[in-house]
Amino acid sequence: MRQPSSVRALETLSRVRLSESFFMRDFLYSEIAVINGFTNLPDDPDLAIAAGGRLCEELLEPLQEKFGRISVRSSYRSPEVNGFGNANGFNCATNEKNFAHHIWDRRDASGRMGATACVIINRFIPYYERTGDWEAMAWWVHDHLPYHHMEFFPKFAAFNLQWREDSVRQVYSMIPPRRGWLTKPGMENWAGRHAESYEDLLREVG
Numbered sequence: 001m002r003q004p005s006s007v008r009a010l011e012t013l014s015r016v017r018l019s020e021s022f023f024m025r026d027f028l029y030s031e032i033a034v035i036n037g038f039t040n041l042p043d044d045p046d047l048a049i050a051a052g053g054r055l056c057e058e059l060l061e062p063l064q065e066k067f068g069r070i071s072v073r074s075s076y077r078s079p080e081v082n083g084f085g086n087a088n089g090f091n092c093a094t095n096e097k098n099f100a101h102h103i104w105d106r107r108d109a110s111g112r113m114g115a116t117a118c119v120i121i122n123r124f125i126p127y128y129e130r131t132g133d134w135e136a137m138a139w140w141v142h143d144h145l146p147y148h149h150m151e152f153f154p155k156f157a158a159f160n161l162q163w164r165e166d167s168v169r170q171v172y173s174m175i176p177p178r179r180g181w182l183t184k185p186g187m188e189n190w191a192g193r194h195a196e197s198y199e200d201l202l203r204e205v206g
Contacts, residue, residue: 003043013041016049019056021064027052027075027117032085040081042105048076051104051115055163059145060117063161066140067205068123073158075117077102100164101149114148114164120156123205128157136201138171138182139194 014025033040042048064070077085077092082103085092092098099106100114107113124137134157141147141161148164151172170184183190198206 003041003045010041013045018049018053019061022056022060024049024052026072030074030077030081032090033078033081036084038078038081038084040076040078042076042078044105047107047113048105048115051100051113051163052076054113055115055117055161059141059147059161059163060119062145063119063121063141066144067121071120071122073118073120075102076104076115079103079106101162108164110166112165114162116149116160116162118153118158118160120158124201125156127201127204131200133201134159134173134175135182136198138173139197140201140206142169142171142183143193143195143198 014023014028016024018024018027028040030038030040032038060070077098079095082092082098083095084090086094092102095103095106096109100108100112101116104115121137127136128134134152137157137159138150138152141150146163146167147161147169148167149160149162149170149172151160152175153159154175157175168185169190171182173179173182181187
């Protein structure tokens with residue numbers, strides 16, 4: 001499949017069903033693209049579809065099944081969109097760092113396929129705003145899903161959720177006062193189960 005160059009072609013791409021609940025259209029919106037007139041579409045739709053399908057099937061569907069509706073805050077970025085965001089201070093990493101991450105249609109330097117969505121779990125918002133406990137969600141995902149990387153943000157505890165081949169399973173936070181790594185390989189808390197960390201969350205919303 002080529003990058004769409006007509007309304008019909010874009011409809012075809014947008015209507016690709018990545019999983020039971022998610023379509024390609026759900027992941028293509030970008031404020032950077034809208035304001036600046038960029039086309040936020042993959043150059044390699046087939047790779048983007050393959051990577052996005054794994055993200056949806058293996059991470060987003062089971063997360064939504066457990067906790068209810070997921071809102072996608074941002075997701076796919078074309079190299080043009082991401083490069084502009086990086087150059088202008090819009091919290092976008094360089095294109096090379098975002099290959100197999102927000103840029104779904106490029107493999108990373110090691111040839112691995114991947115895809116990321118920044119998501120908000122709507123039923124989690126009241127719990128997070130009352131307790132400030134974003135770690136409960138992080139540990140539940142860590143214990144139950146084959147993710148590669150998560151990064152949490154203060155607003156609504158939105159988080160980047162990445163699927164990638166050869167996953168590492170690591171969690172980073174931008175939420176003060178605990179900014180930095182929650183867990184990653186080599187840290188003592190990485191292995192084993194962490195059920196005590198999300199017991200209260202499950203009682204309330206799980």
